[in-house]
Amino acid sequence: MKKNIIKTGGVIVSYILKILMIILLIISIYNKHIEWIFGAGLGIIVSFVPTILKRNYQITLPIILDILITTALFLHIGGGILGAYGIIHYDTLTHFVSSFLIAFLAFVVIYILDEYWDGLMMDKYAMAFLVVFTTIAMGVIWEFNEWITDLIFKTQEQWGYNDTIKDLFVDMLAGIAMAIIGVVMIKRGSFDELTEDLGEQIDKKIIKKGMNKKNE
C-alpha cells in the first residue's frame, strides 16, 4: 500500500516536471531561442525514455531514477532558458543533481549485478566505495568531453582550473552522499525493493541470455 502511494506520488512529480519542461519549450519558441528550442526538445524526449522503456521493452526503471533524470534535465533547461545559471551556485546545484543521478545509476547497476550475475559478489561497503570511484570517474569523462569540445569547437564549456576542480569535488560529494544513502537502504532492505523489478527484467533479458550464449 505504502509502496503504491510512493510510486503514484513519484509519477505525479515526474509528470509535473515534464509539463514544466514543455512550458519552457513554449517560452523558448516564443523567444526564438534556437539553441534552447533544440535543448528543451531533446530534454523532453530523454525524460520520456523511462516511459518508452516500460511500454516498448517492458523494462521498469525505479521511480526515483525517473524523477532524478527529469529533475536534472529540468534544472539544466530551466537554467538556460530562464537565465538561472546567472544565480550564484546554481551551476553547482545542477552539477550535484546530475552527479547524484550518475551515482544512483551506478549503485543500481552494481547492486543488480551483485544479485543476479555470477561474475560479481560484493560486500555493501565495497559497493559504496565503488560507487564513489565510479561517480568521480564519470565526472572526469564529462570534463574530457567539455575539454575536447572546447579544443575542437573553440567553445567555453570549461570555465577554468578552479571551476573544473570544483566540479570534480561536487562529483565526489554526490558519490559519497549516494554511497551513504545506498548502504542505509541496503541495510533496511529498501534498496532491494526499489530495484527488484528492474533486476528481474535485466536478469531475463540480458544476463541469462548472455550466459546461454556463452554456454552454446
Place this chain on the structure above:
Amino acid sequence: MSKIKIICRKRCFSFSFLLRIVMITSLILAVWKKDFVWVVGTFIGLFVSILPSILKKDVKFTLPWLLDFLIALVTILHMGGRLLDFYYTIENYQLITRFFISILVAFIGLAMIYILDEHWDGLRMDKYAMAFVTVIFTMAVGVFLEFIKWINVTGTYYVKTNNVLMLNLSLDTIAGIFIAIIGVSLIKSGRFEKMTDEFGNQIDKIVIDKFEKRN
C-alpha cells in the same frame, strides 16, 4: 624457476637497488644545496622505496617485485624533478612522472582487488570487471591527487592550469587502461597469481583474517 626468470629477477632487483643509490645521492645533494624541505622530501622518498625491504625483514612481508620497482622509480622521478629542477627544465617531465605515478596506482589497485577477490569473502569479481574497476580506481585516485595539489598544504608550487589538469587526468586514464589490459592478460595466463601469491597470503594473515575474526 627457469634460468631466464632467475636472471630477470636478479636484474630487476639490481635495478631497484641502483635506483635507491641514486636516491641516497639525491639526499646528499639536497643537504649540500641546503634545500632542507627537500632533505625531508628525499628522506621520505627513500624511506618509501626501502619500505618493502624493511617490512620483509621485520614482518616477513614481500611486495611483488614490480611494485617494489615502481615505488623506487616514481620516487626517483619526483625527486629528480624537484632537486635538479627537471620539472622546469625538461619539457613534459611532469607528465612522464605523472604517468608512472598512475601506473603505480593502477598496479596497486589491481593487486588489491585481485588479492581481496582471492582471500576475502566480501568480494568475488570477474577478471574483466577487475579491469574496469582498475581504470575507475586510477582515475579517481588521480582526482584525489589533484585535490591535494589544489589545497596545496605543503606550499609547493605546482602549475595550476586547466590544460595541465586535463592532461594529468588523461594520463591517469591511459595508465589505468594500460595496466587493466596487461593485468587481464597476466590473470589469464596465471602469472598475476604467481606475482601476488606471497603478498596476498601475507595480507590475508596480517589484515583480512584479523578483520574477519573481529566481525
